Amino acid sequence: MPERKAQLDAEIVTYSIAAMTHFGALNQPIAAYNPLPSEPGPADYAACLNAHAQSVWLPISLAEGVLAWASTPQDGQAERQGALGITEPQGPRFNSNVLRACALVIAPAMAVDKHGLRLGKGAGYYDRALVGLDVPVAAVVYDTEFVAAVPHEAHDAPVDAVITPSGFFPL
Numbered sequence: 001m002p003e004r005k006a007q008l009d010a011e012i013v014t015y016s017i018a019a020m021t022h023f024g025a026l027n028q029p030i031a032a033y034n035p036l037p038s039e040p041g042p043a044d045y046a047a048c049l050n051a052h053a054q055s056v057w058l059p060i061s062l063a064e065g066v067l068a069w070a071s072t073p074q075d076g077q078a079e080r081q082g083a084l085g086i087t088e089p090q091g092p093r094f095n096s097n098v099l100r101a102c103a104l105v106i107a108p109a110m111a112v113d114k115h116g117l118r119l120g121k122g123a124g125y126y127d128r129a130l131v132g133l134d135v136p137v138a139a140v141v142y143d144t145e146f147v148a149a150v151p152h153e154a155h156d157a158p159v160d161a162v163i164t165p166s167g168f169f170p171l
Contacts, residue, residue: 116158
């Protein structure tokens, strides 16, 4: 099973780079995330993407469903376990306005439908961070999580693309 996860994670990285290429985000600032072990993407996902980006901004979970953002750690900089068990950088923190300077936001999801509606974990962290953002957003899910329809609410912002182990799908 660990070999299969490693294979799926490698494919996620490959198609994430394809998304970066498609959206003109190579060698540009992007935002991504550090996945939990159960989520798509390798533990060093942000570092893998950083090799193709100018910088990678990572989310930091704050109180009341708000995200702050910090740049990926450089060599020797520390990371720590965040409030939700996600590895977070310890550098300077910025609010979600920093995403406006990104060429692409790569977001985690529980599921995404064919219309680009993204189902998160329910706390609304990304919904709040993405409000009014004029930057392409690609959600990362396993193939079985790219579905016909997901429940949604009026405030849910659709994503522009989906990344799975089977491919990159602009919507």
